[in-house]
Amino acid sequence: MTKRMLLLPVLLLLTACSINPSSQNTIIDWVDFVKWNDATYEANYEMNELEKDWETTEEVGEVKYMLDGHASANHQSKNGDAAYLPKGTKVFAMKGYDPAFRIIADGKVYEVTESDTAETVGDFLDIEGKVQRVILQSEQDLSFIGEFSDEHAEQLIEELLIMPYEPDRRATEGKRVFFGIELVDGTMTRSLYWPETGYVHYGGVASVEVKGIFEVEMGEYDY
Known part of the structure; x- marks a missing residue:
C-alpha cells in the first residue's frame, strides 16, 4: 500500500484516512501519526525527506499497536498507537526540544x-528563544512570499505561546494564510491562519494583537 505523502500534515485529523472502494479488500490510507502521552504527533515530511540522523536523548515510550493492516476506519486512537510503526518501536525525545513538541x-x-x-x-x-524568522508562504506551493519584520515576529511568537489552546473553537471558513516559523537549527514548523474567523491552526483564536500583525504583514506583501 502506498502511504499518503502529505505536504501539510498539520491540516489533517489524527484518524483521517481514505478508503479505496475499487479494491476487493478495504484499503485504509492512514496519516502517519503516533499517539503518545495524550498527544497526537504527525510525521514532519519536510524534515524527514532530508534523511538526516536527528539526535535523540532519552527513550520516552514505545509503540503498542500498529493500525496499518489491523485497525478499522472507525478505530479510536489511544496512547501507544501508530499508523505505520510496528509494535515495539521505541519513541525518543528529540535533542533540543521538549517531547511535548517533537519526538523521534x-x-x-x-x-x-x-x-x-x-x-x-x-x-x-517549544520554540521560545529558538526562532530565526517568520515567513508568509504561497497557498499553491508553500514558496516564500515575504518575511515578517523582526518586531512583528517577536510579538507574534509571544502571543502564540500564551494563546489559550481551544481546538473546539476551530473555524476554518474563508481565506487561508500559510505561514512558517523558521527555527535556529534550520527546521521549520508551519501553520495556518484564517483572517475571517481569527483561528490559528495551532489550536486557538488570535488575539487582537495577532490579527493586527497579520493584517499589516499581509498588506505589505499583497497576500
Whole structure:
C-alpha cells in the first residue's frame, strides 16, 4: 500500500484516512501519526525527506499497536498507537526540544498536532528563544512570499505561546494564510491562519494583537 505523502500534515485529523472502494479488500490510507502521552504527533515530511540522523536523548515510550493492516476506519486512537510503526518501536525525545513538541521514532521526526491536556499553545509549542524568522508562504506551493519584520515576529511568537489552546473553537471558513516559523537549527514548523474567523491552526483564536500583525504583514506583501 502506498502511504499518503502529505505536504501539510498539520491540516489533517489524527484518524483521517481514505478508503479505496475499487479494491476487493478495504484499503485504509492512514496519516502517519503516533499517539503518545495524550498527544497526537504527525510525521514532519519536510524534515524527514532530508534523511538526516536527528539526535535523540532519552527513550520516552514505545509503540503498542500498529493500525496499518489491523485497525478499522472507525478505530479510536489511544496512547501507544501508530499508523505505520510496528509494535515495539521505541519513541525518543528529540535533542533540543521538549517531547511535548517533537519526538523521534524509527529515525523519523514527528511533530505535535493535537494535545488532550494543553491549556495554552505554549504548553507544547517549544520554540521560545529558538526562532530565526517568520515567513508568509504561497497557498499553491508553500514558496516564500515575504518575511515578517523582526518586531512583528517577536510579538507574534509571544502571543502564540500564551494563546489559550481551544481546538473546539476551530473555524476554518474563508481565506487561508500559510505561514512558517523558521527555527535556529534550520527546521521549520508551519501553520495556518484564517483572517475571517481569527483561528490559528495551532489550536486557538488570535488575539487582537495577532490579527493586527497579520493584517499589516499581509498588506505589505499583497497576500
